Amino acid sequence: MSSDLQKKLEYVSAYRENRLKVAQEILENPALFDELVSICFSPSDKNNHKACWILEFVSYEELIWLQPHLDFFFSNLKNLKDESAIRPIAKVTQLLVKSHYKKDENCIILSEGNLQDCIEASFDWLINDVKVATKAYSIRTLYVLGNYYDWIHPELKIILDKDYGDHSAAYKAVAREVLKKIK
Numbered sequence: 152m153s154s155d156l157q158k159k160l161e162y163v164s165a166y167r168e169n170r171l172k173v174a175q176e177i178l179e180n181p182a183l184f185d186e187l188v189s190i191c192f193s194p195s196d197k198n199n200h201k202a203c204w205i206l207e208f209v210s211y212e213e214l215i216w217l218q219p220h221l222d223f224f225f226s227n228l229k230n231l232k233d234e235s236a237i238r239p240i241a242k243v244t245q246l247l248v249k250s251h252y253k254k255d256e257n258c259i260i261l262s263e264g265n266l267q268d269c270i271e272a273s274f275d276w277l278i279n280d281v282k283v284a285t286k287a288y289s290i291r292t293l294y295v296l297g298n299y300y301d302w303i304h305p306e307l308k309i310i311l312d313k314d315y316g317d318h319s320a321a322y323k324a325v326a327r328e329v330l331k332k333i334k
Contacts, residue, residue, distance in 0.1 A: 156186050160198035163205065174208035181216065184209070188220045191240065192227040200235035207239035210246055215257055217247065225265040228272035234282055241276055241288035244269055248292050252299070270296055270303065277310060283318065287325040294329045304333040 159173050177183050187209070190202035210217065217224060228244070231237050248269060250259040261269070273289040273296070290311070297303035311326045318326070 154186060156183050156190070157198060160190070160201045160205070163198075163201040165204075170204045170208055174205050174212075177205060177209050178212055181213075184216050185220075188217070188224065191236070192223065192230060194230060194232055194236070200233050203231075203236040203239040207242050210243045214243075214246055214250055214259060217243070218259060221247070221259070221261060221265050225261075225268035225272075228268055229275070234285070237276065237281060238285045238288075241273075241285045241292070244273065245288045245292045245295075248295050252295060266296065270300070274306070274310075277307075283322045286318075286322055290325050290329050294332065297333065308333055 159176065163169055163173050177187055187202050187206055190196050190198060191206050193199055196202070224243075224247075228240065231240060247259050247261065248266075250257075251261040251266075252258075269292065273292045276285050276289040277293065290307070293303055293307050297307060308330065311330055315323060315326055
């Protein structure tokens with residue numbers, strides 16, 4: 152039998168307003184959050200990508216809700232295969248990494264294992280055949296991480312220089328932005 156959240160996800164479409172409406176319902180009913188995270192990393196669930204869309208919007212407002220789920224979140228990044236699920240999760244990953252290094256009272260605290268899983272997934276998304284938005288989020292995430300892991304910026308530079316000519320204007324814009332910062 153489908154849960155209330157599953158029923159809501161059935162009716163989610165790619166329209167922003169539609170996704171925001173369900174995200175607002177999650178924000179108003181935090182008890183649904185655990186199930187949302189679980190669905191995000193259940194690739195066999197037909198609503199998996201929709202749950203990822205909603206998680207992205209919820210994360211803009213309540214990123215801290217992910218704190219108890221971080222080991223699960225990061226260890227399952229490699230299991231995502233659907234491009235529609237990967238893009239929003241790449242954005243959430245970027246938000247988590249930025250928050251981790253902010254060091255304010257509401258920051259996310261990532262473990263070394265979380266960071267290693269993040270680095271691996273971000274490089275995988277960058278070098279594999281995924282859409283430009285996912286690559287852009289990965290580039291920016293790796294740039295931030297490269298400020299703390301000295302080997303990342305040289306590797307990132309090699310990939311960006313090598314792949315620069317093969318990508319869209321959007322990819323080139325992000326690559327130029329980051330390359331200026333790491334040269």
